[in-house]
Amino acid sequence: xxxxxxxxxxxxxxxxxxxxxxxxxxxxxxxxxxxxxxxxxxxxxxxxxxxxxxxxxxxxxxxxxxxxxxxxxxxxxxxxxxxxxxxxxxxxxxxxxxxxxxxxxxxxxxxxxxxxxxxxxxxxxxxxxxxxxxxxxxxxxxxxxxxxxxxxxxxxxxxxxxxx
Amino acid sequence: xxxxxxxxxxxxxxxxxxxxxxxxxxxxxxxxxxxxxxxxxxxxxxxxxxxxxxxxxxxxxxxxxxxxxxxxxxxxxxxxxxxxxxxxxxxxxxxxxxxxxxxxxxxxxxxxxxxxxxxxxxxxxxxxxxxxxxxxxxxxxxxxx
Numbered sequence: 308x309x310x311x312x313x314x315x316x317x318x319x320x321x322x323x324x325x326x327x328x329x330x331x332x333x334x335x336x337x338x339x340x341x342x343x344x345x346x347x348x349x350x351x352x353x354x355x356x357x358x359x360x361x362x363x364x365x366x367x368x369x370x371x372x373x374x375x376x377x378x379x380x381x382x383x384x385x386x387x388x389x390x391x392x393x394x395x396x397x398x399x400x401x402x403x404x405x406x407x408x409x410x411x412x413x414x415x416x417x418x419x420x421x422x423x424x425x426x427x428x429x430x431x432x433x434x435x436x437x438x439x440x441x442x443x444x445x446x447x448x449x450x451x452x453x454x455x456x457x458x459x460x461x462x463x464x465x466x467x468x469x470x471x
Numbered sequence: 472x473x474x475x476x477x478x479x480x481x482x483x484x485x486x487x488x489x490x491x492x493x494x495x496x497x498x499x500x501x502x503x504x505x506x507x508x509x510x511x512x513x514x515x516x517x518x519x520x521x522x523x524x525x526x527x528x529x530x531x532x533x534x535x536x537x538x539x540x541x542x543x544x545x546x547x548x549x550x551x552x553x554x555x556x557x558x559x560x561x562x563x564x565x566x567x568x569x570x571x572x573x574x575x576x577x578x579x580x581x582x583x584x585x586x587x588x589x590x591x592x593x594x595x596x597x598x599x600x601x602x603x604x605x606x607x608x609x610x611x612x613x614x615x616x
Binding site: 310311312314315336339342343346349350353357360361363364365366367368369371373374377378380381384385386387388389390413423424427436438439441442444 | 496577579582605610614
């Protein structure tokens with residue numbers, strides 16, 4: 308799995324492009340839920356088996372799309388019923404973007420069980436190792452910066468034109 | 472009855488069931504399992520080693536430090552350094568050593584763990600800025616709705 312900064316920057320681009328397509332310019336609280344979904348598979352499992360390695364087998368289900376969607380469902384029951392469905396969708400989308408990025412990482416053994424609990428087949432394209440991905444963090448941050456500045460300039464110009 | 476009292480416990484039960492299934496049907500062979508019964512697992516491929524780390528590089532391989540202790544590993548020592556975390560699959564030998572099959576150095580693993588803490592803090596702050604807890608109904612709602 309890549310580090311969480313890489314996960315977050317990658318997913319930030321996804322949600323921002325989605326918001327732009329929906330012509331949303333202001334920050335939506337649902338974006339927070341999307342980000343939460345992005346880090347969810349790792350925060351539910353990694354701390355546990357870094358501290359207690361023997362728990363790995365028992366927590367592996369939580370780092371699968373099936374397990375993570377169940378957790379999103381459980382979390383969404385702690386969110387206002389008026390926005391529960393939308394919250395669930397944003398949490399789940401974030402979680403799925405997590406698994407999408409994970410699939411690009413080189414795996415020595417099993418890791419991406421997209422079909423769990425129906426199959427233990429590990430899915431992925433194995434493009435870069437975790438250590439290599441980490442070295443690209445500055446590049447990701449630069450992409451985000453350039454992206455956000457560009458959006459900000461375009462929005463500012465639009466507002467100026469509207470006022471005129 | 473509110474769906475919260477039907478669907479919510481159902482989701483919890485399914486989650487516990489899949490966690491149990493994961494734990495009881497995991498396909499990998501653990502080093503700890505081999506060490507408990509060496510004769511039975513002689514010549515088998517070990518695919519899960521708890522926190523594998525190189526303790527010392529030797530002439531024909533290295534001393535592996537894992538969750539349960541240390542074990543010699545026969546391997547190509549090119550590029551190996553002590554105190555590096557690694558990814559390893561290896562053939563288990565009942566005499567008490569491993570023969571590396573696949574080995575990769577987990578580059579920057581410590582940094583990866585440390586850096587991953589930052590987004591957790593950021594998202595927690597962002598969440599608390601945007602949502603407030605409704606103690607009466609025990610749920611979060613948007614702050615400025």
